[in-house]
Amino acid sequence: MKRIMGLCNLHAPTTLNELTHSRPIASTSFLGRYAFIDFTLSNFSNSGIDEVGILVKNHPRSILKHLGSTNVWNTNTKLGYEAIMYNEKHAHSPSYNHDINNIIANDWIFYNAKPDVFVIAPAHILYPIDFREVIKAHEQSGAKLTIVYSHITNGKTEFVGGDELRFDALGHIRELTLNKGASDDINVSLETYVLTLPELAALIEKARQTSAFFTLRDIISSEISQGMVVNGYRHDGYVRHFGSLKHYRNHSLELLNYDLRRGLFLEDWPVYTVTHDTPPTKYGPNAQVKNSFVANGSRINGKVINSIISRNVVIEEGAIVKNSIVFTDTKIGKNVRVTDAIIDKYARVREVKDIAGTEIDPLYVKQGDRI
Amino acid sequence: MPKEIVAMLLAGGKGTRLEALTRKIAKPAVSFGGKYRIIDFPLSNCANSRIDTVGVLTQYESVFLNTYIGNGEKWGLNGVHSLTATLPPRQTEQGAAWYKGTADAIYQNIDFLDNLNPEYVLILSGDHIYKMNYQAMLDDHKRHGADLTVAVIDVPLAEASRFGIMSTDDKMLITKFSEKPSKPTSTLASMGIYIFTYKVLKQALVVDAKNEKSDHDFGKNVIPYLLDKKKKLLAYRFDGYWKDVGTIASLWQANMDLIDDEQALDLYSNEDDLKIFTEDTHSVPQYVGRQANLVNSMVNQGAIILGNVNHSVIFNEVLIEEDCEIVDCVILPGTTIKAGTKIRRAIVANDITIGSNRIIDGGEDIILVTN
Numbered sequence: 001m002k003r004i005m006g007l008c009n010l011h012a013p014t015t016l017n018e019l020t021h022s023r024p025i026a027s028t029s030f031l032g033r034y035a036f037i038d039f040t041l042s043n044f045s046n047s048g049i050d051e052v053g054i055l056v057k058n059h060p061r062s063i064l065k066h067l068g069s070t071n072v073w074n075t076n077t078k079l080g081y082e083a084i085m086y087n088e089k090h091a092h093s094p095s096y097n098h099d100i101n102n103i104i105a106n107d108w109i110f111y112n113a114k115p116d117v118f119v120i121a122p123a124h125i126l127y128p129i130d131f132r133e134v135i136k137a138h139e140q141s142g143a144k145l146t147i148v149y150s151h152i153t154n155g156k157t158e159f160v161g162g163d164e165l166r167f168d169a170l171g172h173i174r175e176l177t178l179n180k181g182a183s184d185d186i187n188v189s190l191e192t193y194v195l196t197l198p199e200l201a202a203l204i205e206k207a208r209q210t211s212a213f214f215t216l217r218d219i220i221s222s223e224i225s226q227g228m229v230v231n232g233y234r235h236d237g238y239v240r241h242f243g244s245l246k247h248y249r250n251h252s253l254e255l256l257n258y259d260l261r262r263g264l265f266l267e268d269w270p271v272y273t274v275t276h277d278t279p280p281t282k283y284g285p286n287a288q289v290k291n292s293f294v295a296n297g298s299r300i301n302g303k304v305i306n307s308i309i310s311r312n313v314v315i316e317e318g319a320i321v322k323n324s325i326v327f328t329d330t331k332i333g334k335n336v337r338v339t340d341a342i343i344d345k346y347a348r349v350r351e352v353k354d355i356a357g358t359e360i361d362p363l364y365v366k367q368g369d370r371i
Numbered sequence: 372m373p374k375e376i377v378a379m380l381l382a383g384g385k386g387t388r389l390e391a392l393t394r395k396i397a398k399p400a401v402s403f404g405g406k407y408r409i410i411d412f413p414l415s416n417c418a419n420s421r422i423d424t425v426g427v428l429t430q431y432e433s434v435f436l437n438t439y440i441g442n443g444e445k446w447g448l449n450g451v452h453s454l455t456a457t458l459p460p461r462q463t464e465q466g467a468a469w470y471k472g473t474a475d476a477i478y479q480n481i482d483f484l485d486n487l488n489p490e491y492v493l494i495l496s497g498d499h500i501y502k503m504n505y506q507a508m509l510d511d512h513k514r515h516g517a518d519l520t521v522a523v524i525d526v527p528l529a530e531a532s533r534f535g536i537m538s539t540d541d542k543m544l545i546t547k548f549s550e551k552p553s554k555p556t557s558t559l560a561s562m563g564i565y566i567f568t569y570k571v572l573k574q575a576l577v578v579d580a581k582n583e584k585s586d587h588d589f590g591k592n593v594i595p596y597l598l599d600k601k602k603k604l605l606a607y608r609f610d611g612y613w614k615d616v617g618t619i620a621s622l623w624q625a626n627m628d629l630i631d632d633e634q635a636l637d638l639y640s641n642e643d644d645l646k647i648f649t650e651d652t653h654s655v656p657q658y659v660g661r662q663a664n665l666v667n668s669m670v671n672q673g674a675i676i677l678g679n680v681n682h683s684v685i686f687n688e689v690l691i692e693e694d695c696e697i698v699d700c701v702i703l704p705g706t707t708i709k710a711g712t713k714i715r716r717a718i719v720a721n722d723i724t725i726g727s728n729r730i731i732d733g734g735e736d737i738i739l740v741t742n
Contacts, residue, residue: 033656033672256658265655275651279638280405280671280684282630287666293656296406296672299639308656 004135005115006044006052007085008037010063011099011215012191014124014161017245018364019342023062025242026054026123029327029345031252032295032310035066036123036242038273041082043121045073046269047131050080051113055102060086072272083109098215100207103200110197118200120193120216125162126251127190127239128266134233138194143231145199145220147173148192150239155179155186159241163189163217165232173230176221190235191217238263249342249362252308252325256291278311286317295328302332323359327367341365374424376509376566377489378417379480381473382410382497383430383459388618391720391741397431399497400439401622402703402721404629404638405671405684408439409616410497411446411649418446419645420505422493423453426483428476430469433459439650446648458483472587478576484569492572494565494589500625501562501613502636502645508607509566517605518571519597521545522564524609534560535590537606545604550590559606561590562613571602612636623718623737626684626701630667652704654687662693671704678710686721699733714740 010026019028026037037054044052052073056063067082074080085106090096117138119131129148138146149165152158159179165187166175179188193216195203207219214222224230238260240251255261265271278297283289288303297312302319310328315321318335326332326343333350340357344367349355352371357363365371386398393401399410410427417425425448429436436457442448443455458480460469470476477484477494484492491512493505503522512520523537531552537559538547549555575593579585585592597604612635616622628635638647654673659665664679673687678695686704691697696713706719709727716733719725720741731740 031656258658261655261658270653271655272653277646277648277651279647280669281657282639283665283668283670285667289659289665290663291661292659294659294670295656297639304659 002116002135003114004049004051004117004119004131005110005113006049006131007103007118007120008040008044008052008054009099009120009122009191009216010037010055011057011097011102012122012124014241014243016242016248018366019245019248019344022059022367024057024059024123027059027062027066028248029310031255032293032308032325032328034271034273036126037063037066038271039126039128040121040123041073042269042271043129043131044119045075045272047119047129048075049119049131050075051115052081053083053085053106053109055099056084056086057097057102058091060084066274068274072274085109095213098213100204100214100216100219103204103216104208115197117194117196120195122191124242125190125192125239126242126264127235127237128264128269129192129235130269131194134192134194137233138231141231143172143229144195145203145228146194146231146233147176147220148190148194148233148235149187150190150235151185151187152239153184155184155188156181158247159186159188159243161243162241163191163221165189167232171232173224173232176217176224187232188241190239193220194233245342245362245364246360249325253306253323256293256306256308276311284317324362344369347371373488373490375489376422376424376491376493376505377484377487378413378422378425378493378495378505379477379484380410380413380417380425380427380495380497381476382427382436383433383470383476384496384498385431386498386617389622390619390739392619392622392718392739393432395432395435397429397433397436397497398617400432400436401616402686403500403616403622404626405669405686407647407649409500410436410440411647412500412502413495413497414440414443414446414448415647415649416501416503416505416645417493417495418448418648420503422505423448423450424487424489425454426456426458426480427497428470428480429457429459430476433457445650454487456483472585472592473589474576474579474585474593475587477572478580478587481573481576484573489569492567492569494563494567496563498617499562499613499615500636501609501611502643502647503564503609503611503613504643504645505564505566508564508609511607512566512568512605515542515544515605516603517566518568518602519594520566520605520607521594522562522609523559523606524562524613525558526560528555528558531555531558531560535563535594536560539606543606543608545598545606548590548594548598548604559608562609563590565589566607571597619718619739620737623701623716626718627682627699629669629684630682652687660693663691673704678708692727 071077087102087105160181164179168174207214281298284301294309295311302315305322308325314331316334319332324341327345341363343365346368349371382399386393448455614625657674660677667682670685671687674689680697683700690707692710694711701718703721705722707724711728714731
């Protein structure tokens with residue numbers, strides 16, 4: 001049996017603007033209940049991958065807090081693990097703090113695990129996938145590397161800053177370049193790679209010889225341009241790239257649509273997250289909730305429309321929350337109106353009675369702020 | 372290292388008056404409060420009282436309960452100094468026997484207690500909904516140098532004949548105990564929570580086991596025996612919320628108490644440091660639809676509410692379709708109520724589908740709706 005190791009790569013330069021000033025995307029709250037990394041780790045778990053390394057770029061505290069000491073994602077809690085891979089030496093030098101240096105700094109993890117095959121996947125691109133199928137296709141292709149990709153028809157606004165792929169007539173990937181939003185109809189990389197240990201080692205060695213600043217993505221792009229045979233594995237179905245606060249808002253709220261939601265939350269493909277032991281949500285006599293997600297532990301006695309309410313949120317009588325995302329442990333006071341806003345954790349909105357952004361430019365309230 | 376106190380939780384009863392709800396599971400495993408099972412309450416109380424060693428005595432339909440309890444992880448009772456043991460009846464050198472009564476169940480596990488060598492034993496039942504810190508009761512027991520301390524609660528005189536009723540002197544020492552008296556002379560009812568000094572317990576159980584006329588019951592036999600032997604029996608007054616949920620009506624009422632009276636059993640504030648822990652279901656967040664009207668209710672994660680819900684408790688993975696009217700109901704996990712159906716004053720069993728446009732009304736009573 002082949003030994004497979006998952007690497008969750010958090011080194012992508014992508015941010016969600018204000019939301020990710022003090023936390024990585026990986027541990028940012030999503031749909032009021034999850035962190036982004038839950039989806040990657042659940043894909044690993046549901047694919048039978050029990051040995052996982054997490055390539056942490058920054059804010060390790062936030063990642064450690066989410067992972068805790070619990071074995072939420074492992075099948076065997078002795079043999080399985082999520083190893084934190086953090087490059088302390090280079091943590092504060094942006095040019096050197098990249099995935100290749102992180103893997104080199106933490107390569108002792110592979111001495112024990114002795115993985116045959118690696119699946120490397122990011123946390124800022126969401127899609128449900130069975131990696132066993134990708135590995136099978138990779139082995140059948142005979143290619144040195146397989147990249148999971150999707151075809152999109154809105155490349156001018158989506159996956160901007162991500163990677164665009166071009167194929168040759170044989171179906172091999174011939175080019176991997178930055179998507180600068182020039183055209184809509186493109187194939188995009190899901191920044192998900194399958195390759196063997198020797199191939200990964202070879203890529204890392206080449207990267208070191210080429211440039212100390214080269215990332216995994218850079219060396220892959222460079223090798224493709226020099227003729228390396230790379231296989232593409234096409235993922236059809238739900239996929240979203242999170243590259244800004246606006247994307248965060250839109251990709252969250254659109255999931256209020258049931259059919260779209262069924263694409264992310266597949267039958268028999270559970271998304272595991274850390275339990276917070278919160279009681280069920282309580283709806284008061286004045287609650288009016290329409291088309292919204294509500295996480296447990298909240299107490300709602302106001303109006304909530306087209307919104308996402310996270311854990312332990314209190315929405316008092318007369319308050320109106322519309323087209324907004326409210327993070328955990330937040331309180332929206334009496335008669336306060338919140339429209340097109342993102343309210344971060346532990347905030348209290350009480351004095352200002354009208355908090356409003358726009359659909360294009362959602363208003364952001366910082367963690368813990370009193371408004 | 373001997374343990375100061377070990378908890379023994381009696382969880383073997385069927386709960387016959389809960390009708391079909393306990394056809395396949397024991398009463399302590401019955402669902403409660405949108406998310407919990409009855410046994411979560413005493414087990415969480417143990418955890419919150421920093422009692423780290425718990426034996427759970429199971430008998431009726433023990434497989435599910437044994438699996439649910441597992442190693443105690445759901446309540447954090449699996450740490451280095453902790454032990455959670457499920458204790459169903461077993462075959463020994465002396466043969467095999469069912470537990471013949473509450474006292475016999477403990478007697479048959481004297482070896483388990485001897486190995487732990489505790490100073491005190493806390494006897495609990497898996498039938499009640501309440502939040503309590505047992506350490507305060509233990510402090511009382513130690514301060515008075517009691518042989519047995521019984522937790523008591525004031526009940527209305529009219530209901531006193533349903534309980535074990537105690538008379539006490541002005542120092543709260545028990546002078547008289549009558550199990551379900553026809554003419555009660557006091558309103559102090561036993562809550563079925565006992566702290567024994569272990570030496571006294573062991574001696575009494577050995578005597579009781581030899582008595583062929585005994586029903587081997589704590590209330591009927593062991594407590595009267597200790598009173599007769601002039602042992603020091605102390606009553607410990609509890610003035611919080613405590614409910615026996617032995618019937619469909621009382622189970623329904625306790626669920627409604629969670630909605631109607633936040634003071635009764637507050638699951639939200641955690642100011643008392645008595646959080647109730649339970650299994651996590653890995654559900655998606657609850658979704659409330661565009662046409663939904665949801666007031667005065669508690670709803671758990673994984674539920675989808677598209678119709679009208681008033682004054683009800685809705686468990687995880689419940690689907691309430693459009694134009695339903697759910698009033699004064701408890702809907703157990705995994706159940707679907709099809710469009711246009713009206714249900715009033717009922718507990719609806721788990722994992723069933725109720726067809727569309729039906730009318731189910733409990734009238735003056737509370738009915739249990741099953742397949």
